[in-house]
Amino acid sequence: MKKFIVLILFFTLFLCLMNLSQGQLKLCTKHMTIPSVCPKDPKEAEFVCLNAFFNKYGATKSPDNCLCKPSIGNQHIYQCDIICDPPPPKQT
Structure with missing residues (x-):
């Protein structure tokens, strides 16, 4: 499972580098509320959050x-x- 996530991360990084040549990416902070408690280990908590x-x-x-x-x-x-969704195109 972790190898799969690492592969996805490298692929995502590659896509980001490709997009950087097209302009600056805008990041948005998103939240999700999940039942249960946070894992005690910070690395495990980050992994579970990233996976979600x-x-x-x-x-x-x-x-x-x-x-x-x-x-x-x-x-x-x-x-x-x-990465934020791009704004709709301006109508002229």
Whole structure:
């Protein structure tokens, strides 16, 4: 499983480098509320968070800077920076 995630990360990095030649990427911070608690190990928490964002948004959104934050009750909040959707084209 970890090899798969590493492969996705390298592929995502490659896509990002390709996109950098087309202009600056804009990152947006996204949140997801998940039932259960954050893993105690920070690296495991980051891995689980990153995996959740890959599952929801896909590798093309390049999730980065993922955090797991405790929330109310038996929930936690995943937070990652992802590539924003481009704005709609201007109509002339």
